[in-house]
Amino acid sequence: xxxxxxxxxxxxxxxxxxxxxxxxxxxxxxxxxxxxxxxxxxxxxxxxxxxxxxxxxxxxxxxxxxxxxxxxxxxxxxxxxxxxxxxxxxxxxxxxxxxxxxxxxxxxxxxxxxxxxxxxxxxxxxxxxxxxxxxxxxxxxxxxxxxxxxxxxxxxxxxxxxxxxxxxxxxxxxxxxxxxxxxxxxxxxxxxxxxxxxxxxxxxxx
Amino acid sequence: xxxxxxxxxxxxxxxxxxxxxxxxxxxxxxxxxxxxxxxxxxxxxxxxxxxxxxxxxxxxxxxxxxxxxxxxxxxxxxxxxxxxxxxxxxxxxxxxxxxxxxxxxxxxxxxxxxxxxxxxxxxxxxxxxxxxxxxxxxxxxxxxxxxxxxxxxxxxxxxxxxxxxxxxxxxxxxxxxxxxxxxxxxxxxxxxxxxxxxxxxxxxxxxxxxxxxxxxxxxxx
Numbered sequence: 001x002x003x004x005x006x007x008x009x010x011x012x013x014x015x016x017x018x019x020x021x022x023x024x025x026x027x028x029x030x031x032x033x034x035x036x037x038x039x040x041x042x043x044x045x046x047x048x049x050x051x052x053x054x055x056x057x058x059x060x061x062x063x064x065x066x067x068x069x070x071x072x073x074x075x076x077x078x079x080x081x082x083x084x085x086x087x088x089x090x091x092x093x094x095x096x097x098x099x100x101x102x103x104x105x106x107x108x109x110x111x112x113x114x115x116x117x118x119x120x121x122x123x124x125x126x127x128x129x130x131x132x133x134x135x136x137x138x139x140x141x142x143x144x145x146x147x148x149x150x151x152x153x154x155x156x157x158x159x160x161x162x163x164x165x166x167x168x169x170x171x172x173x174x175x176x177x178x179x180x181x182x183x184x185x186x187x188x189x190x191x192x193x194x195x196x197x198x199x200x201x202x203x204x205x206x
Numbered sequence: 207x208x209x210x211x212x213x214x215x216x217x218x219x220x221x222x223x224x225x226x227x228x229x230x231x232x233x234x235x236x237x238x239x240x241x242x243x244x245x246x247x248x249x250x251x252x253x254x255x256x257x258x259x260x261x262x263x264x265x266x267x268x269x270x271x272x273x274x275x276x277x278x279x280x281x282x283x284x285x286x287x288x289x290x291x292x293x294x295x296x297x298x299x300x301x302x303x304x305x306x307x308x309x310x311x312x313x314x315x316x317x318x319x320x321x322x323x324x325x326x327x328x329x330x331x332x333x334x335x336x337x338x339x340x341x342x343x344x345x346x347x348x349x350x351x352x353x354x355x356x357x358x359x360x361x362x363x364x365x366x367x368x369x370x371x372x373x374x375x376x377x378x379x380x381x382x383x384x385x386x387x388x389x390x391x392x393x394x395x396x397x398x399x400x401x402x403x404x405x406x407x408x409x410x411x412x413x414x415x416x417x418x419x420x421x422x423x424x425x426x427x
């Protein structure tokens with residue numbers, strides 16, 4: 001695997017995370033270098049989402065260290081936030097805005113081009129449509145488009161294939177490949193096979 | 207700054223699409239002002255005596271109406287997570303939310319205030335003072351309100367908790383705001399009262415967003 005030799009950018013050492021005051025995972029260690037991908041697997045409730053939120057700086061590190069290029073992430077959460085592109089369970093879309101408006105506003109907040117992002121997920125025909133009328137799969141595609149804005153180096157994907165059709169899964173695979181080819185990193189959770197080539201797997205025990 | 211303006215622009219666009227919230231706040235304000243003549247009788251002397259206070263209380267209550275949705279909807283649909291990883295400081299998020307609340311609710315109430323004042327027989331010469339004082343006071347309320355809304359995120363019955371948390375904090379605004387209008391209606395100097403409102407705004411501007419920012423962060427944990 002190419003990654004083990006490259007310099008680790010994101011490193012977790014004995015990481016533990018809690019949800020609602022209860023420890024859901026502990027002793028998680030991994031290193032991720034540029035261009036690498038890590039897939040989190042584990043039963044429902046094993047803490048995949050919690051771990052992704054900890055990696056995003058949204059969840060608290062209960063124990064252990066999360067480091068970026070050797071510096072603890074907790075030292076500067078704001079700087080860490082600017083490295084993250086997050087695809088959560090919730091699509092974080094506003095039904096009142098159109099597809100294009102959604103991405104144009106996001107592009108102003110994060111940087112990047114709304115047009116390119118729309119084209120990359122194949123939503124051009126719906127650019128003027130309100131988010132309200134999109135199907136679940138189309139909403140998911142729109143949420144995927146947000147990942148591309150701002151050139152964020154670390155993509156955190158929580159069950160990214162949910163609601164996507166075969167073409168959508170293919171799009172996801174292409175976006176992830178392009179991101180990794182550009183030196184980006186991906187951590188994704190899934191209980192299905194993800195379209196991510198030569199990814200390492202991290203199993204979380206329930 | 208560009209990112210911050212982008213957030214304000216997005217939330218203003220949403221407020222425009224949800225114009226019903228603004229209209230509801232204005233309608234509530236005018237109705238609340240309009241109820242008093244029925245309750246205490248139409249005597250202009252009596253009404254004018256209490257007009258300043260009534261307009262202020264009605265404006266504060268009306269401005270509270272859309273507050274919990276402003277942050278609550280972002281919390282529920284995952285937008286708050288996205289904003290917290292956008293790279294904007296959480297306190298800057300809170301300032302943006304307060305600015306949008308002020309523009310979408312505070313300013314419309316300012317524009318409706320003269321009509322409410324007329325219904326309560328407030329002397330016309332006090333109306334400019336009323337609008338100036340409300341401009342400062344509603345801005346303070348927006349800041350306190352966002353802090354309150356952030357603190358009650360995720361709490362069951364947050365919508366009920368929010369006014370209980372915020373209204374006591376608005377007492378200083380109410381005192382100096384009503385006093386300014388009172389002074390204006392009898393021709394006394396209004397400067398000191400407005401200056402006090404400005405001072406309250408200057409204090410709320412750094413403190414409320416900092417508190418709100420910490421609350422937003424802990425709400426998603």
